[in-house]
Amino acid sequence: MKFNVSSAELLKGLMDVSKAIPAKSALPILENFLFSLQGNVLEITASDSELTLRTSIEVDSTQEEGSIAVPARHVTDLLKALPDQPVSIKTVSDSSFECGWSSGNSTLPYFPAEDYPEIKGAGEDAEKITFPAQTLVDGINGTVYATADDEMRPAMNGIFFDIDTLSTTLVASDSHKLICYTTDDVQAAAKNSFILHKKPAAVLKSIIGKDAETVDVVFDANTVVFTFGCTTMICRLVVGKFPKYRDVIPQSNSNILKIDRLQLLNTVKRVSVCANKASNHIKFDLKPGQLEISAQDLGFAIAAYEKVACEYSGDDLTIGFKSSFLTDILSNMTCETIVMKFADARRAALIVPSEEETESEKICGIIMPIMI
Numbered sequence: 147m148k149f150n151v152s153s154a155e156l157l158k159g160l161m162d163v164s165k166a167i168p169a170k171s172a173l174p175i176l177e178n179f180l181f182s183l184q185g186n187v188l189e190i191t192a193s194d195s196e197l198t199l200r201t202s203i204e205v206d207s208t209q210e211e212g213s214i215a216v217p218a219r220h221v222t223d224l225l226k227a228l229p230d231q232p233v234s235i236k237t238v239s240d241s242s243f244e245c246g247w248s249s250g251n252s253t254l255p256y257f258p259a260e261d262y263p264e265i266k267g268a269g270e271d272a273e274k275i276t277f278p279a280q281t282l283v284d285g286i287n288g289t290v291y292a293t294a295d296d297e298m299r300p301a302m303n304g305i306f307f308d309i310d311t312l313s314t315t316l317v318a319s320d321s322h323k324l325i326c327y328t329t330d331d332v333q334a335a336a337k338n339s340f341i342l343h344k345k346p347a348a349v350l351k352s353i354i355g356k357d358a359e360t361v362d363v364v365f366d367a368n369t370v371v372f373t374f375g376c377t378t379m380i381c382r383l384v385v386g387k388f389p390k391y392r393d394v395i396p397q398s399n400s401n402i403l404k405i406d407r408l409q410l411l412n413t414v415k416r417v418s419v420c421a422n423k424a425s426n427h428i429k430f431d432l433k434p435g436q437l438e439i440s441a442q443d444l445g446f447a448i449a450a451y452e453k454v455a456c457e458y459s460g461d462d463l464t465i466g467f468k469s470s471f472l473t474d475i476l477s478n479m480t481c482e483t484i485v486m487k488f489a490d491a492r493r494a495a496l497i498v499p500s501e502e503e504t505e506s507e508k509i510c511g512i513i514m515p516i517m518i
Contacts, residue, residue: 147183147212148236151205153247156233157225159190160218162377163199165349166192167218173263178215180262181235183208191265192218197346198265198380199353206232213259214243220254221245267380272366273338275309278331279358279374285316285327286351288509291474293344294320301386304343308391309334317391318344323471324391324512325478340365341384350379395512396496399487401460403432404500407484411476413452417441418469420450426470429518432463432488441469465491466518475511491515 160179171177171194180191186208191200214237224245225233234246238253245252277285286305294302306317314332318325342350350372354361358374365371365383372379418428421441431438435458440451465488476484481499488495497511 148210149205149208153228153233154230159203162201163192166199168194175261182213200378202376215257267371268364268366268369272364274364277361288327289316289318289325292318292325304341304384306388309338346381399489401488403486404457417450420448426468428469466516
């Protein structure tokens with residue numbers, strides 16, 4: 147292998163896929179980048195066996211094609227320390243390669259490309275859909291925080307992609323809260339679904355650049371492949387059955403609270419300072435035109451309450467929530483005004499953007515109350 151390339155372009159390519167490099171692996175070969183050079187295109191692959199990232203960059207000149215596995219940490223650290231300039235990469239023996247720049251060079255070991263595990267994508271029976279890139283980022287951002295850490299129910303540890311003929315809904319739940327993000331921009335010929343674990347979901351949203359317009363998604367029963375620009379992400383899907391989330395979304399909660407989202411969020415944060423640190427319980431006392439939020443910790447003899455002006459129509463109601471769950475939902479919504487709909491003190495409350503908000507049909511949250 148022998149080629150010349152801009153150090154900045156090579157470093158960018160490495161950083162685009164570096165999130166898949168494991169800190170320590172049972173397969174030491176996975177602590178390397180796989181370089182595959184064909185023509186003037188260098189393909190860079192990184193993998194931890196569960197998640198694979200692959201990108202390609204154009205090189206300035208190719209004098210000898212080939213494939214090698216290069217140590218990820220050494221190459222990345224070297225390029226970070228170099229100012230932007232042309233560098234030459236060439237193999238100098240059966241086990242080492244040289245990275246040269248204007249005033250020096252470095253010799254590093256490499257490993258045979260044949261030792262790198264084969265990365266398989268989706269099968270021939272795979273389904274394909276296309277997401278607008280920003281829609282996919284917004285959907286992951288709006289739901290990933292609600293995923294669980296549940297060894298007994300792995301399906302709850304990811305985002306459920308519920309794909310239909312008219313819309314697609316991303317869903318996440320940890321049993322205490324449930325978040326749905328629905329978009330009409332993504333449709334399919336037939337109903338389908340998959341569960342993407344929260345780790346690759348977080349990686350995916352972080353690597354989709356602002357210049358990406360669409361993301362092609364190809365998936366079968368075990369694997370999903372996301373492709374945008376020159377980058378591809380391949381990962382295993384969570385195997386399991388996601389709960390029937392639509393059955394738990396309240397449809398007839400008749401007690402309606404309409405309030406500024408940031409005002410409610412900041413009030414909850416202030417009052418919850420005096421909540422019991424183990425339970426994080428706060429209490430809502432609702433009356434027409436008024437909301438009082440309170441918390442106390444009897445063990446430390448501290449308490450707080452705050453009255454908030456609001457629009458409320460319905461019965462007088464006292465209901466408790468875990469403040470951290472409510473803060474999560476309110477912090478990750480982007481609307482100015484929210485509507486909370488209650489049935490009673492024992493049943494789940496529904497949180498949606500107000501009808502005036504443009505995304506009122508996109509996102510909804512459900513939070514379970516706690517006994518006061």
